[in-house]
């Protein structure tokens with residue numbers, strides 16, 4: 001056995017308590033924001049995941065001194081000596097994560113130049129960066145495409161801009177925020193993403209001295225300031241990790257208290273969880289999710305930008321839907337190719353049909369996006385163990401859930417991808433009473 005695989009004996013409910021950590025989709029960006037400060041920043045509740053380590057490596061290459069605090073998950077980031085990194089060293093980070101694109105604005109402000117390696121992240125669609133590059137050009141950046149990344153300069157500095165995003169992209173909104181805060185003059189961003197992690201990033205930037213106001217209808221105003229200081233901040237909890245463990249509790253007919261989760265950011269997920277037939281109790285220190293017995297019910301879900309049902313939640317939930325009585329439909333409107341993970345579930349006995357051009361009937365005639373896909377899940381179908389390979393982060397977690405739900409033994413390989421976004425998931429499985437063999 002290698003440390004990249006796990007053998008799971010399924011069919012046992014998950015029961016117990018685990019804690020979620022800070023969000024991958026905030027902590028990594030907060031680390032980049034530290035580059036903008038004149039003084040060191042302290043970030044708490046940082047998850048021990050590989051995406052965080054990738055960003056730490058890139059920051060270190062640019063001269064940021066990173067030290068760990070006494071408490072688990074506390075990081076101090078000192079940007080006093082930011083410097084240009086060697087392109088060859090940066091190249092080593094190519095394909096590792098999506099976060100490097102957010103270094104553009106901060107490095108242009110600090111150094112007047114930036115080299116960004118080719119991006120990684122989950123392969124769930126084309127994931128272009130045109131909105132990022134258009135916004136940066138609006139601020140005054142000059143961008144050159146190189147064989148292994150992009151190089152940027154700003155010979156005349158960066159100036160506030162009027163930007164309207166064609167779609168409320170999370171990354172492009174963060175790009176604009178991280179660039180506008182130190183740009184000269186005002187920036188108006190329209191059609192911005194307003195995910196809770198973006199609001200948390202805005203809180204961090206405000207602590208640093210930025211002036212940012214969130215207006216109705218996805219408009220954000222930023223008044224550039226000449227300098228920013230460091231921040232002290234506790235990262236918002238990871239909504240995706242929380243929803244994943246909740247889905248695991250439901251699919252395995254279990255009962256899991258997920259500590260550190262707050263209701264407000266989970267509202268849309270909680271509604272769906274209840275409609276499917278799961279139950280939950282909100283406490284001050286977390287949310288308990290359980291399967292109350294009886295049949296699960298089918299649902300129709302459309303993934304969307306916040307406050308809609310997040311695309312990252314659909315993959316874990318699909319496993320629970322294989323156990324619902326009747327036909328569920330998921331319309332995926334955020335990414336054009338996010339159902340690849342269902343092949344493994346079908347191999348395990350699920351009845352799932354993917355419609356690559358979307359599904360259009362009397363209830364849904366109009367496509368919201370050109371590339372929509374849909375999956376129809378008909379249940380309940382018993383799942384049986386199989387050898388399966390993790391395709392991407394959330395798909396990988398859904399494979400773990402499927403193996404935990406299935407009767408018999410499954411071997412899940414390529415586990416490393418799951419460490420990109422789930423801290424200590426093996427230990428958490430142990431805490432919840434899962435039956436498995438894993439050798440680190």
Ligand SMILES: CC(=O)N[C@H]1[C@@H](OP(=O)(O)OP(=O)(O)OC[C@H]2O[C@@H](n3ccc(=O)[nH]c3=O)[C@H](O)[C@@H]2O)O[C@H](CO)[C@@H](O)[C@@H]1O
Nearest residue numbers: 025127128129130131132167169170171172311312334335
């Ligand atoms: C590290 C991180 O925070 N990842 C999250 C972030 O990804 P990420 O920030 O990459 O996702 P975006 O919100 O930018 O992407 C949404 C849509 O916009 C399109 N698009 C985006 C940028 C661009 O320049 N051009 C373009 O066409 C994408 O192809 C996609 O169809 O938000 C997604 C949507 O909530 C989540 O699934 C990811 O977990």
Ligand SMILES: C=C(OP(=O)(O)O)C(=O)O
Nearest residue numbers: 098121122312393394421
């Ligand atoms: C798609 C995801 O992440 P990334 O943008 O880092 O690939 C995710 O977290 O599910």
